[in-house]
Structures are given as C-alpha cells and as structure tokens.
Amino acid sequence: MAKIARSRPAYPRRSRMPARSARTSTRSGPNSFAHKCIHRNRLGTLRLLAGVRICGTDCTLFEALSALMSNVDAYATTLASLTGNAFQAEVCARLQSVVLGFQTIPSKPHGDAGLDGFSHEGARGYCCYGPELKTYRQARSLEKAIVDKFKSDLRRLLELEFKKTILTCCENHEMATILPVGKKLMHVDLVVNWFESHRVVGPIHTAFLEYKQSSKLRYVDANATVAIIGPTELANRWSVDELTLVRAQQKIFYQSVQDTAKTLVIESPKTFDEKMTLLKDIRPDQLQAINSLVDQFLYKWRMSLAFDIKLNETMPGLHQALEASRSRIVTRIAALMLASLAPWTELGKAEEIARAVLDAEFGSTYGSMMDDIAAGEVARLIGECSVGWSRPGGMNAN
C-alpha cells in the first residue's frame, strides 16, 4: 500500500486559520482552537485518503465524514439503481479495479457456466444478479427471484440439476475451460442489486450446504463458503473514489438522458420538416426509408438536446466544451461539403466527424452515448438551417 508523504507540520499554522475561528476560539475543551486545529489537520489526511472533495473552506470532521459517507452512499444508491447487464458490467468493472487478478468471464458464445468472474487464481468466484426492481410489486416475489437465481447459479457451479425434483449430478463442461486446472472455488460472492431482506440469506446458505453434499465437488471445495453482497456491502468493502462514482453514475446519466429525451418536444421543427418533405418530393420511391430516417433523426436530436440540458444543469464546464464542440462540428462539415465536388458523399461522413469531435471531449466519460449524440447533432444542423438542400433548379427548402 502506498504511503502518504506528509511534508507539513502536524498542526497547521495559526495564520492559516480563518479569522472568524481565530477570534472566537478562546475556550478550552472540545470547542477550543487547538481541538479544531487537530481535527482540521486530520481532516486533510482524511481528504487525501478518501479522495473526498470538500468545497467549503472551514469544514468540521463531522462534515468531512458526511461527505465521505456521501460517496459510499451515492455509489450504493447508484449500484442499486442499475439492473441487468449494466449492473453486472459495473460490478465487474469495480472488482477489476480493486481486486488484483480479477477475471471476468464472457457469457458469449459458450455461456459463463454460472460464474461471472473469479479472482485469487480461481479460489474466489463471483455471481451477479440485477433484477429489474420495478417489475416486482411485492418484496416476497423479489426475494424468491433472487433465491431462485442464485440457487440456480450454485447448482451449475456444483454440477447439479433437478430431475423431477430430485437433485442429480451433471457435467458443467464449460467450467473446465474457465477455472485454472486443478483449482477449486473456496468462496463465492453472490452480488445483487437489492439486499434489504434477510429472507434470502437462509435459503441460499441452506441450499449451498445441501448442494455441496450432493455434488462431486470437481470445481468447488468441500469447505467452500458463500456470501450475499448487496449494493451497500459492495460499496463499503473498498473505498469509493470519484472515478468509481463517475463510472457508475455515467450509466445512470445515460438512463436519465434517455428519460429526459422522451419528455422533450422539439417545438415546430418547421425547417427540418420542410427539408424532409422536399426530400420525399425528390425521392418519392423511398418514402418508407425517409420516414424511418426522420424518426431516427428526431429521436437522436431529442437525445442530443437532453444531453445538452443535463450537462447545463449539473456540469457547466462540460457544457461549455459541448458548445465549443458544436462549433467545430459545423465548421468541419461545412468546410468538407463546400470544398468537395461530391458534397453528398461528404455529408455521409457528418456523423463520423461529429463523433470524432465529441469523442475528444466526452469519449472517455460518455463514450457509450456518443453515437446517438453525434447523430443528434447532425439532425440539429439540418433542423437549424445550417445544412440543407434545394430542389433541383429551384430555391432553398427554407
């Protein structure tokens, strides 16, 4: 573990204290000036260790701990709101970043044999399950789904299956090509996005003991253990830094952009409609393709607007970068189209250009949604008159 070098004295100099505290701190005891100094200095170390960003200049230890808790809580909340493959992807990304040698197991094309990842050279296994919580009206049915899913995973690891309610041995061929030769799992973590009921604990542990007795134990040790890990447990297990939060929240951000896009109405996209009507006049043989194109463009335009709104609300710095990127996109597309003898061929590259420009600013954080945003930006250029076409031998569409 890396050591944190401390080049400053153990206690901050008095002159560094805010004047307000210096004037009023004449008492002794827990509210004394010296006491506050100690706490403030420890707070500095805490910030370094936890990577907590403190905006205020005069934070108390309690406030810093609140901020620290906030990171963990925020990550747990984010994990809990992820479902399906997004949840599994985030859990694997998290484990990869904190567990040396964590190995993910691709589920395609041969299946994952019930194991989503392993570490410690095959001694520890990980199974993930992120049910769509909204689809369960009652906690009882959600508990049952979780128990059933993990029991099924454990049966696959232990090479068991039910034949008319009788537990019988079978072969899990894929396990032989997943775990290192001769290695057996000593512990299995079952990671789930909802763990607010103890009623999943007993059935899973009981089943695991039962399965171990019935199994040939080719890939799981006889003394192997199992543990159920919820979002809070996973968040608490290792420190949560800003990068972890950003990665997880990016997935949520994508969802919120999609949700916002659904509620957006592009008010009177008159110019866009006129251009598309003109296109239908020019190519009456392609009406279906044009209608489909219009739908796609409008959907992605709304996505682009939603992305704009979300950045503007919460990350003005990035919004400024988006604004600059838009300017670069239109300049590059215009330059290519104006200079080319085959401008329509260049228009075909518009999304590629937009994607490249946006990737430079947002690719590392919002990469997965950049295709939609790039297409949305092209739709916006058409809708806001920057790029268009006129009837052969006629006037502009606008």
Add this chain to the structure above:
Amino acid sequence: MPTESQILSELLAGTSAAPYVHPERIAPSTVYDLQYRMFVVAACLRVSGKVEGAFRKISANKLRLLQFVAMRPWLLDVVREWSASRKDRQRSLQSSQSLRRGFLSDGMHDNIIDYLVATGCLFKQKGQIAEPISSVILSGLFDTSEKDGLFTTETDAIRELNEIVITNDMLEGW
C-alpha cells in the same frame, strides 16, 4: 449498419438537389451571451440585493446560486428540496449534489463578474458583490427589460428564490 447521415447521403446522391451550408446560422446557447448574463446579474442584484449606503450589495455566493437557477428555473424544485433538508446533513448532501456541482463549477459566472468588476460596474467587497447605486449600466438594463416585459421567467425565478430559505451553509459548500 449505415448511419443516418450515410442514409441521407445515399438518398440525395442520386439526385440533382443542390446542397447549401450556412455555418453562421448555428445559434449559440444564450448561457454564453454576455448581455443576457449581465441582465441576470442585474436582476439578482435588484431583486435580492440590499441597499447599504451608496451600494446595492449581495453575497457573492448567493449571487452565484441565484443566477444559476434563474437561468434554469426548472431547478427551483431542487433548491426547495435542498432547503427543506438542510437540517439533515446526509439527506441534504444526497438531494443537492448535482445542483452544488452545477452552480459551484459555473466558470462563466466568474468570468462575467470579473468583466463587470473590470469595467467598474461592480465591486468586490469581502465576499459581497456591490453595485454603486449611481451606476446606470446594470440597473438600466434591468429597468428596460422590466418595462418591455423581457426575461420574466428569470426575474420570477429570482423572486421565488427569495421565498426559499438559503443559508450560508448551503452556499459555502458543506
């Protein structure tokens, strides 16, 4: 799979439709419009500022929040929730994280204030932003907008913000 612009390109390629490009027609976001931002600052000072001597003053941190929300009035509900939860530190942190990140990192606002200070329209005084009562630039901008009924959404948002309890704790981080 072809992209939308590739499909459009193919549809147009076989025709004699004439392309045109007007890069100048892209309208920049009003968030980066100097006059608009000056108006918002003027409105914050007029609606929420307090007259002290020869100056109309407002806390720099409060101005930062007010102008941010005035331009995004749909965030009023977030401020209300944040204000209501201010005594519960944990809930307060969770409910307002995005908003805090938003208004605290609004670099454009810093630039606007620096510009107004450099031009003598505003003064910085110990955490306060002060506008001389005698100055007519910002107040004139606000008066004209009021007279012509412009930017009422922003002004209404600032008035609504005045009704919400905003403490120094909320403004200075946590």
